[in-house]
Amino acid sequence: MIRCEDLAFTYPDGTRALDGLDLSIDAGERVAIVGRNGSGKSTLVRTWNGLLRPASGRVLIDGAAIDGQRVAALARIVGMTFQDPDRQLFSSTCRREVAFGARNVGLRGRELEAAVEAALAAVGLEDRVDANPYDLGGSRRRLLAVACVLAMGTPVVVLDEPTMGLDKAEMERVTGIVSRLAAEGRTVVAISHDLQFVAASFARVVRLDAGRVVGDGPVAIEVD
Amino acid sequence: MLELRSVGYRYPGYRRRAIDGISLTIGDGEIVGIVGPNEAGKSTTCLVAAGLAPGSIGGELTGEVLLDGVAIGAAHPHDLAGRVGIVFANPASQLSGITGTVFEEVALGAVNLGLPIETTLARTRAALRTAGIEDLAWRAPQRLSGGQTQLVAIASMLAMQPRHLVLDEPAAELDGHGRDLVGAALRSLAARGTALLIAEHDLDLLQAIGAHIVAIEGGRLVAGAVA
């Protein structure tokens, strides 16, 4: 589904974030990406939806190189949440916030409503549909961001630190979501420091260090 | 010693209390960890214990918060700065943004207290040592990792030499390495006699540093509370 060949990327300030990275993820897999801060995790996933274009090497999604494609087009295939959910919230209600992404990928009318309601229910916010996102606590806003990507119905779902600051019940909800996505045949990739979450949800763990893959295997071996 | 006696708190503009009937005692060198689901009142308890609620944010407090036997009462946060410190979950938001080196950042609180230069320098050096970041002293604060930034935040509180430190999910946004760093610093602090109150999700971290754990839910302590 996603193949990275010899990816290299350097930030304008000179940081070499990706340094000859090769990775292959099949459709329907559940993969956790782990590694120290600065190892290239966030940079890597941003090459999948075109937010960052590698300096060399290529990214193939579903067999086709994604070179010239616009981010808006790639967003229909690779959905993504970010480490700081607040950087995307702008609507006055949770419902509208979740509808934003779904509408951008082409959902309308009944289909859109249904997707939004299902997504909010999946993250446990069905009773806060008309609440202002900033009236929810920080952890609920993180769940709201997950709902936003769920409603988009993308075949690949990338979650960046989805359980940061979540309590046990909320973490279990996210674990449940990952299972359901996998059951639907979607590909789920998560960047996470949360060892419990990784162990509970992901069969395969890819470890990055200094912009390369240094470990790739079953969870028991890769997790500290 | 940090003591909360039947403390309740209502945020301004809200009708119901966020926490109620909280009674806790943390002796010198003791560590008490508060665990519980989100929005159960962990952060509120931290803000109250540090005197920021109602001191900075208003609202209504019932019961008493005592530092070394003296009630905080209506004291303003800047008067409490040398007695109780607070560290938050997000490392970056605790940097002042106006200093060029970690040394200056850590010294800032001491300078604000109006201390003579020699005292400020001595305290800053001691704080850097306790937090284990002497080697970061001349680095730019904005260019550190999350864990390192969190240690800077802890050190900046230490420079004011409070005998009590409150931490609201200090390791929430850190990776494993950062968590280890913070855990080590906290152990060191307790060994020096600082009373620590830590709100956390990470039970492993709390257990690793030898915290006495209490649970909070729906604004109230659950099943036995006193340290």
Add this chain to the structure above:
Amino acid sequence: MLPGAIAGQVARLVVRRAALVTLPLAIAVGLVSVFTRHGTTALFSLGPFEATLEGADFAARIALRLFVMAAALTLFGATTAPRAFIADLERRGVSPRLAFAIGAVLDTVPALVERGRQVVDAQRARGLDTEGRGLQRLTAIVPLAGPVVIGALHQVEARSLALEARAFGRPGARHLLWAPADTATERAIRWLLMVAVVALIGAAATGNLPHVP
């Protein structure tokens, strides 16, 4: 000002930024004055509107003044580290709170720019098309501006609490660890500049300024 900019090695940066800021204003003023200012020397006509040389002259002078103002502010921002500025203010007796407020303004722009970049990324990842046609880009403003502003405000609250806990609001003297050096040369230059400004104002007031034909 120009020597200062060149000395600080920020000449290109200052010119570019000041020009960016001035341009929209200059265009607006230019359009209005070229066509509506009273004048006798016509340049060309556009429908019912007549462009005059006097109008163009006026517009050019306004644009130049705006540019100089913008450049001066930009030069200050580009060459002054917030901490040096705050330290100096405090040393001269300005209240720490006020000094910090002023310094924070200088610091805000890079932080907002960075945040803006993050917000654009997040919204693009949700399908917001920023590479499309003009009208589309206009409608993209709310999802882009909203989180930047709200997020910034949100962060202000968190940051204020952290600062309060570090006795920022404490009244009374502080013994600063460091303040920027104030050499005799710098003092001399300052006095010279002030005298020059006073002289210029005097000359302008009494009508003795040389005219540019």
